[in-house]
Amino acid sequence: MTRPIAGGSGGAAGVEAALPHPGTSRPARVERVLENERLLATILLAPTVLLLGVFIAYPFVMGVWLSLSSTSVGNPGEFVGFKNFVKAWDDSIFQMAFRNTFFYTFWATIFKLVLGMWLALLLNRHFRGKRIVRAAMLLPFIVPTVLSTFAWRWMFDPTFSVLNWMLFKGGFIVTKLPFLSDGAWAMWCAIVINTWRGMPFFAITLLAGLQTINPDLHEAASLDGANGWKRFWHVTWPLLKPVTIVVVVFSIIQTFADFQLIYVLTGGGPANSTHLLATYAYQLGVATGLLGEGAAVSLFMFPVLFAVVWIQLRYLRRLEGA
Amino acid sequence: MNTSKPEDTPLSHTQVARRTFLKTAGVAAAAATGIEGILAARRAPAFAQGTKLHIVRWNDFIPEADAWLKKEGMPEASKALGAEVTLETIGFNDLQPRITAAVQSGAGADIFMLYYNWPHLYANSLVDVSDVANAVAKEQGGFYGVFEPSMKVGGKWLGMPHSIVGNAIAYRKSWFKEVGFSEFPRTWDELRKATAALKKKGKPYGQTLGHTFGDAPTWAYPLLWSFGGAETDKSGKKVAVNSKGTVDSVKYMTALWKEGSDEGGLAWDDSNNNRAFHAGDISATLNGASIYIVAKRQKDKLKDEKGEPLYLDIDHALFPLAGAVGQFPLYFSNGHGVMKYSKNQKLAKDLLRWIHKKENFEKWFQVSEGYSVAPTTEWEKHAMWDKIDKPLQMFRTAARKTRIFGYAGPSTAKSTEVYSKYIVVDMYANAASGKMKPEEAVKWAEGELKKIYEA
Numbered sequence: 001m002t003r004p005i006a007g008g009s010g011g012a013a014g015v016e017a018a019l020p021h022p023g024t025s026r027p028a029r030v031e032r033v034l035e036n037e038r039l040l041a042t043i044l045l046a047p048t049v050l051l052l053g054v055f056i057a058y059p060f061v062m063g064v065w066l067s068l069s070s071t072s073v074g075n076p077g078e079f080v081g082f083k084n085f086v087k088a089w090d091d092s093i094f095q096m097a098f099r100n101t102f103f104y105t106f107w108a109t110i111f112k113l114v115l116g117m118w119l120a121l122l123l124n125r126h127f128r129g130k131r132i133v134r135a136a137m138l139l140p141f142i143v144p145t146v147l148s149t150f151a152w153r154w155m156f157d158p159t160f161s162v163l164n165w166m167l168f169k170g171g172f173i174v175t176k177l178p179f180l181s182d183g184a185w186a187m188w189c190a191i192v193i194n195t196w197r198g199m200p201f202f203a204i205t206l207l208a209g210l211q212t213i214n215p216d217l218h219e220a221a222s223l224d225g226a227n228g229w230k231r232f233w234h235v236t237w238p239l240l241k242p243v244t245i246v247v248v249v250f251s252i253i254q255t256f257a258d259f260q261l262i263y264v265l266t267g268g269g270p271a272n273s274t275h276l277l278a279t280y281a282y283q284l285g286v287a288t289g290l291l292g293e294g295a296a297v298s299l300f301m302f303p304v305l306f307a308v309v310w311i312q313l314r315y316l317r318r319l320e321g322a
Numbered sequence: 323m324n325t326s327k328p329e330d331t332p333l334s335h336t337q338v339a340r341r342t343f344l345k346t347a348g349v350a351a352a353a354a355t356g357i358e359g360i361l362a363a364r365r366a367p368a369f370a371q372g373t374k375l376h377i378v379r380w381n382d383f384i385p386e387a388d389a390w391l392k393k394e395g396m397p398e399a400s401k402a403l404g405a406e407v408t409l410e411t412i413g414f415n416d417l418q419p420r421i422t423a424a425v426q427s428g429a430g431a432d433i434f435m436l437y438y439n440w441p442h443l444y445a446n447s448l449v450d451v452s453d454v455a456n457a458v459a460k461e462q463g464g465f466y467g468v469f470e471p472s473m474k475v476g477g478k479w480l481g482m483p484h485s486i487v488g489n490a491i492a493y494r495k496s497w498f499k500e501v502g503f504s505e506f507p508r509t510w511d512e513l514r515k516a517t518a519a520l521k522k523k524g525k526p527y528g529q530t531l532g533h534t535f536g537d538a539p540t541w542a543y544p545l546l547w548s549f550g551g552a553e554t555d556k557s558g559k560k561v562a563v564n565s566k567g568t569v570d571s572v573k574y575m576t577a578l579w580k581e582g583s584d585e586g587g588l589a590w591d592d593s594n595n596n597r598a599f600h601a602g603d604i605s606a607t608l609n610g611a612s613i614y615i616v617a618k619r620q621k622d623k624l625k626d627e628k629g630e631p632l633y634l635d636i637d638h639a640l641f642p643l644a645g646a647v648g649q650f651p652l653y654f655s656n657g658h659g660v661m662k663y664s665k666n667q668k669l670a671k672d673l674l675r676w677i678h679k680k681e682n683f684e685k686w687f688q689v690s691e692g693y694s695v696a697p698t699t700e701w702e703k704h705a706m707w708d709k710i711d712k713p714l715q716m717f718r719t720a721a722r723k724t725r726i727f728g729y730a731g732p733s734t735a736k737s738t739e740v741y742s743k744y745i746v747v748d749m750y751a752n753a754a755s756g757k758m759k760p761e762e763a764v765k766w767a768e769g770e771l772k773k774i775y776e777a
Contacts, residue, residue, distance in 0.1 A: 072735075074425045074447035091773065092766065093743060158586025159598045180589035183757065267533035269744070270588035271751040286422050287742040289443045289735070 066295035073289035084296035094297060097268075097275040101301075104191060104276060105255045111195040112251055113244070116202025121232075123203065124210045134207075141200040149264040152193045156180050156265075183273025186266050190274055193261055198254070202247055209243035210236065242319055249312040253305055277301050373405040375669050377433040377658070380414040383487075383612040383693065390689045399676045405669055414592075415535065424661065432664040433673065436657045437535070438741070439472040439726055439733045441480035448480040449660040449667050451674060455479035458678045463700030466655075466721045471733040473657050481657035482674045483697035485690075488653050488720030489540050490638040492599060492613040493606035496626075497525050506606075506637070509645030510548075510574060517582025520605045527583045528604030530590035531751040537592050538747045540652045541608050543727055544642040545571050546746060547650040553740060554775050558731020561775050563749075564768040567647065572753045572760040579754035588755055600624050600632065608641050610654070611693040614713050637713045653724040657697075692717040736774050745770045 034040050067084055071077030088094045123134055140148060155162050156179035167173045180186045213236060221231045259278035262268060268275035268283065275283075277300055285294020377396075382388045388411050400407045410431065412420065417435060424430025425447040441448055456479070459465050465483050473481030493506055501519035503512070517527040530538045546552070550567025554560055579585065584604055587594075595607040600617060607613070617624045617633035624632040642649050658677075660670040676682055687696055688706050692714040695701070707718045727746075728737030740746065749767035752758040758766060 073422050074444055087773070087777070092770065157594075158589045159584070159594060159601070159603050176586065178586065178588075181586045181755075182588070183755070186589065266589065267591070269533035269748075269751070270531065270755060271748045271757060272744075283742060286419050288739045289422065290739065291422075291426075 063295050066292050067299045069292045071292045084293045088297050093272050096272050097277050097280040101276045108191045108194040108255050109251050112198045112202050116199045119203040120206035138200050140197050145260045149261050156189050186274050205247045209240045213239050252308050375405050375407045376431040378410045378431040379435040381411045387690045428663040432666050432670045433658050436481045436659045441473045441475050442735045443738050445475045447662050450478040451482045452479040454671050454674045462698035465697050468655050468724045472655050472726045481659050483657045485656050485694040486653045486721040487610045488695050488717040489610050491606050491641045492609050495637050496635050497605045506639035510643045521582045525605040528595045528598050528607040530587050532590050533744050534591040542747045542750050543652040548642040548646045550647040552730040554731040556730050561771045568764050575750045576753045638716050651724050695721050739774050
């Protein structure tokens with residue numbers, strides 16, 4: 001006896017052979033349950049919903065509640081409305097951290113995009129040792145951020161910087177460069193490290209996108225007399241745009257909420273010059289025990305990130321519709 | 323037929339089970355006499371078999387002190403208390419995240435090390451240890467003055483004072499001699515002159531003004547206080563930082579920074595100055611005794627420019643210096659807190675009693691060689707002080723005049739907020755780096771302090 005499986009095409013793949021075996025009542029019940037599409041969908045989605053609920057929704061709701069309360073460590077606190085947000089907005093350290101977060105995210109993302117694209121185009125070519133280079137390129141992305149930032153901190157160390165030593169020995173400088181001891185320099189150092197760490201993600205994703213582009217298109221453009229730049233601008237870039245948008249959005253989200261790099265590199269100093277929203281929220285919530293105020297500072301990230309994701313989704317939908 | 327099991331039968335006075343007797347007697351003895359009774363009875367109290375106690379402390383800057391605790395101290399305590407005591411040491415900056423996570427989840431170590439005035443921060447989560455603290459204070463000459471505002475909250479000891487890490491300026495004797503100072507400068511003005519001369523020779527003064535919990539505040543707060551500055555008035559409710567004393571101290575810092583200091587110090591953490599000093603890059607720095615102790619313990623490795631052991635050229639000078647309105651240091655006061663969520667609160671208190679029992683504390687105290695000073699005054703008389711090297715002897719009385727942040731008001735969670743946000747440190751950093759004029763830096767700090775103290 002055969003019968004089609006629900007949703008099956010009715011062909012060979014969609015036909016199930018019923019095996020005669022004793023005690024078929026339970027499997028039959030299970031089958032009936034599984035044939036109910038709504039129930040099956042619920043069962044299959046339940047673990048994901050549970051995970052999202054426990055690890056995403058619950059912390060988020062807790063974060064919102066904390067930001068609206070006077071909770072501190074060991075003290076449940078009470079509802080205070082938007083007081084924590086108003087206090088943060090009026091706080092000069094918060095204002096600096098807010099500006100820094102935008103500056104850091106903007107420049108780090110630009111550098112990662114430009115350098116990542118350049119690297120992806122290079123790696124898309126055929127040369128000897130291509131696989132080794134591709135694997136090696138991923139190293140900054142694989143090494144734990146804390147470890148790699150420690151290494152960079154040593155390189156930028158105010159006293160023992162190997163970079164200063166090389167520049168001095170090479171006759172390029174006469175006094176040490178203030179890599180981490182000057183606020184502006186420290187911020188650019190952080191951007192450099194973030195770029196170094198995040199560039200492989202851009203490169204490998206864009207490379208995957210490049211490899212989906214049909215070489216015939218480039219050949220045709222070449223035959224029509226298009227040079228390298230024109231081929232990139234008129235063939236590669238339009239086809240790579242959807243992938244690029246997704247990568248840029250992911251990067252903005254990660255960079256905007258960056259914590260480890262700054263925490264290890266400068267701790268937000270000197271004089272708050274490198275504080276980001278995440279590091280300042282940590283300082284308030286953990287070091288000072290003001291969990292409500294810390295949550296409010298971190299929630300300032302939410303509307304910005306929400307806007308970024310919304311713009312991305314709209315753009316992608318428009319591309320799909322085009 | 324009697325079907326009852328032996329333990330179901332009511333016990334007569336002749337039928338008391340041995341285990342029950344030991345348990346009852348042990349608990350009664352411990353309750354009545356505390357650790358004294360336990361030790362006098364030469365028998366571990368009858369805590370449930372397999373009882374574990376977890377204590378978390380920092381990684382000591384003197385590794386030998388941790389080694390003693392792990393290899394000898396805690397195993398001995400385990401035997402004495404009849405429980406398995408586990409000591410975990412973590413980075414000094416990792417303690418607060420651990421405490422916060424433990425308090426919020428209601429689970430974690432039974433005892434945490436507490437710095438400065440943290441009992442104010444975690445007041446709702448700490449057990450009153452006044453019985454332990456009062457007994458130790460009574461027996462050992464009383465605690466140093468800094469502990470009461472730091473670890474006593476609402477009249478209760480919520481932190482058990484454990485030790486003070488005194489600090490002083492470690493300096494190179496020969497280098498200061500080269501610029502005309504056979505002794506370390508006694509006044510702020512002399513320090514400025516000496517360091518200016520040394521910086522010209524490529525041997526600047528080394529000081530952090532970075533976001534680091536130890537050496538930056540222990541420099542900045544005493545500088546403020548010694549020039550007559552204060553965060554608030556005595557009530558702690560009115561900000562008083564914008565004063566002539568504060569402005570003078572910021573002007574002094576700015577001049578010292580440009581003329582005599584390693585300007586990379588804006589990015590230093592608590593270990594940079596140790597490394598810079600040992601490498602011969604700086605002539606002096608404010609630190610605990612660890613620079614000297616490490617130089618001595620690694621005398622074959624750490625040498626001066628003549629090839630002699632570096633420690634022979636190191637001495638310590640009192641900080642803060644004279645010449646302003648007074649000399650008021652901020653030392654690193656440490657204690658232990660028993661957590662309210664702990665199921666072994668009594669055992670935890672017994673461990674604190676064991677730690678502070680003279681013969682036990684003495685062993686740890688001697689290993690520290692003056693880096694950590696005891697919390698009570700009686701230890702100033704200990705014979706160790708006469709045996710250790712002269713440069714370390716100044717730490718003997720170092721803890722007497724130390725203050726805690728929040729001055730001139732009480733030390734509260736608000737003063738911890740100011741400390742945690744590095745507002746006082748950044749006031750100096752903003753001026754020293756040239757980002758703000760001294761008056762502007764003070765005004766900025768005043769604005770930030772008002773949002774905290776006057777809100």
